[in-house]
Amino acid sequence: MSDAAIARISYPDSKAFQSMIEALSKIIDEVSMKLGPEGARIRALDPAKIALIDIKLPPSAFLEYSVEEEASIGFNVANFLKLLKRGKRGDRLEIEAKGDRVTIAIVGDVVRRYTILNLDVIEPEIPEARFSFNASATLLADLVKNAIRDAEAVGDTVEFEAPNDSEFYIRGVGPEGSGAETRLTAETGQLIEYNVSEHSKARYSIDYLKHVLSLTKVADLVTVEFSTDAPLRLGFSLPGEGRVEYLLAPKLE
């Protein structure tokens, strides 16, 4: 084998990358990043198969994106996260795959370079999910984060309800009828985009929603999509380009 790099990419913000890896680390131990002409993609299904993180970064999201052919970089999420934590805001992240090694460089005032083994991660079979949602809301990420934190104070379940296309409720459901409610309306401008085709209501596990809260640090807006007793999709648009989607199965009563 030649020593030529099979892939070299450079991402402008190592901290944003860290947020994504942090979310991954909550649901899975090892993951593989696929590099192809369409960009980088990471898909991870948690062991209980109820949550799916799907990260898509097109080539334009990178400062440098030279990928000769399809490549795959497998790594231990917790270890990778440890390396990324050494970086500072504004640092650049460079990843280079060569043979069975991957070099990760965090480039700021100083250059930190780490070499790790490219793991052969067995990819889980994940069907391409096609879903239709009856309610879809785009709102500020901080609002969602705070509503979930409020809900957490009373219990382990959060309920999303979209009764009509002007109101949106995020409720914490606790034992014996205790609860916390956040009401968002279109008039106050909290709901930037809001479409409801049918009254929808569903409950989800707070523990699992918390897994992706780290992404609210980098994404300003979040799209919440759901239907009655059906999976929830959270979409985070990353600065520059790129998107993270989080699918979560509903709780059964």
Added chain:
Amino acid sequence: MSTARRIPWVVKYRPRKVDEVADQDEAKKLLLPWIEQWLRGSRPAKRAALLYGPAGCGKTSLVEAIAREKGLELVEMNASDFRRREDIDRVAKVAASQTSLFARGKIILLDEVDGISGTADRGALDAILELLEATRHPVVMTANDPWSPQLRPLRDASLLVRFKRLGLRDTVSVLSRICKAEGVECDPEALRVIATRSEGDLRSAINDLQAIAEAYGRVTKELAQNLVRYRDRQYDPFEVLRKIFMSKYAWQARQAATHSSVDHEMLMEWLNENIPAQLTDPEDRWRAYEALSRASVYMGRIKRTGAWDLLSYVYDMVGPGVAFSMRKTRFKWTKYSFPQRILVMARTKKTREVREALASHLARRLHTSRSTVKSDIIPFLQIIFRHKPEYAARLARGLDLTEAMVKYLAGPVANDVLRHLRSRRH
């Protein structure tokens, strides 16, 4: 040699449909309606199914085939993944309380639950029981040996589905199907040899077939006879008993005894229970129990002195010793049963505890030994308590007995005694 990635045939030819799972019709008849009841949305009384049977007979394959055929998601955990409570809570319990992302339902499969030990993994067992309480989806467990005492709570909560060792014909037919699909020249006689030596373990039969086919490009009887060995297997107690009683040679009986999936003491219980069922001639029974009691004497010495080298003689006694007691009785097929002694002991565990507590309580007060209390005092107390509730209440107070002890002594009239006891207190 081809450079294509080598896939084990056991994976490549995994059954995809329920019909493709070899035999096990009785198991299918039990399991399928149970799964269908879940799918109709009503939770069956038994939340879990425990599939048990020897290795390689299709337990996991059947679950996988059902999931595939019914379009269900399979959330699978192996024994090594669920040694700790957190692991079960993190995966199985979470999966059990949410719907599936991609499928219309799911099956939670805990493979090889007999791999968890009762003491070291206590937390894991409790977590599984909690899972069964809470689950909204069918939970299926598999085990080779479901009779170990630590699995009792799981057994009680589950639908028990027994898988049999596969018969020769079923094994041969699967093997020849694979030969055809692989385009390998196989002698039917060779397949019979492989199947016989696999003893109903289809997985090992397929592995043996693949090993020969890939090394030699064809499978002949001669190759099979030279290459395929009987594996060191463990047999469940039913099989061990049958093998012991059917042995023609001493070594066969001994091998059966040493390859038991239950330990030697449990095996002695099984023999104790089933010797009279199998041996109808009184003298044969006498000889068999002689051998068994000799084994018990060795066990006693082992326990007292720690001389484990005597264990070898225990096996000689329970295996050949019992087998060759059979001189007049002719072997005939007998239905063996689980040792009643163990069932009774389990059922009476609480009562025996109270009796022990009562014995040591009274022994201290009456300055006598616990065994004297049990043999000479408790029987009389029981008569008094059952016939003279009022006097009994005075005794109970004088002897400072707890409510559990009073209940034990008074049996059906416990409430009368307790009422007297309470009215005197005030």
